[in-house]
Amino acid sequence: MTHGRDAEFTDFVAEHGRALLRTAVLVTGDRHLGEDLLQTALAKAYGSWPKVERAEHPAAYVRRMMINTHLSWLRRLTSTERAVETLPDVGGGDHQTAYAESDEMRRALLRLSPRVRTAVVLRYFDDLSEIETAQLMGCSRSTVNNHVAKGLAALRGLLAPLGGDDLAHSSGRHA
Numbered sequence: 001m002t003h004g005r006d007a008e009f010t011d012f013v014a015e016h017g018r019a020l021l022r023t024a025v026l027v028t029g030d031r032h033l034g035e036d037l038l039q040t041a042l043a044k045a046y047g048s049w050p051k052v053e054r055a056e057h058p059a060a061y062v063r064r065m066m067i068n069t070h071l072s073w074l075r076r077l078t079s080t081e082r083a084v085e086t087l088p089d090v091g092g093g094d095h096q097t098a099y100a101e102s103d104e105m106r107r108a109l110l111r112l113s114p115r116v117r118t119a120v121v122l123r124y125f126d127d128l129s130e131i132e133t134a135q136l137m138g139c140s141r142s143t144v145n146n147h148v149a150k151g152l153a154a155l156r157g158l159l160a161p162l163g164g165d166d167l168a169h170s171s172g173r174h175a
Contacts, residue, residue: 009049013042016059019126023063026121027070029110037073041066063126067118067136074114108158112151119147120155 017038024041025034045052045062055061109117115137122133123144134141 005049008053009046012053012058016062017042020059020062020066023121023126024066024070026106026109026125027067027114027118029106029117037066037070040069044069060132064136067122068138070114070118071138104159105155108155111158112154116147116151116154119144120151123148 020041021034021038024037025031028034028037041062044065052058052061109120112120118137119133122128122136123130128136130141130144134144137144
């Protein structure tokens with residue numbers, strides 16, 4: 001019985017893990033935190049796999065678990081830890097890390113507040129509707145619209161000096 005569950009869960013992770021990881025990394029703004037977030041959500045999903053598997057959209061169910069976990073982490077961390085722009089101990093020689101750190105969109109996303117960043121990532125990177133995003137974030141549709149509007153305006157300001165006019169024409173997305 002456990003072997004069948006393991007195989008089904010392994011198939012699920014193989015099929016959806018990459019997209020869930022992308023969402024986690026974009027929402028957290030950090031590759032390692034994103035991996036931790038996904039691992040935590042997948043551990044919870046595995047623990048209640050029969051319920052997750054019966055869901056109409058298991059990937060959406062796990063994404064919701066991931067967003068809830070992320071928001072829980074934010075509430076807990078806002079009173080205990082402070083994010084810093086750069087770390088004092090800078091390593092060298094890792095070209096992938098250097099490339100990732102030079103990614104302007106990622107940097108711009110990191111400048112958004114966590115909830116605004118979450119709304120933008122879910123709407124534009126995961127291509128969810130306003131309603132789906134509101135359900136995942138546990139807020140109203142108008143709150144999602146406000147977060148997205150603020151986020152896009154901020155991204156336009158952050159990316160425009162770099163020649164990024166693409167966002168100026170992409171704000172017309174409708175649910």
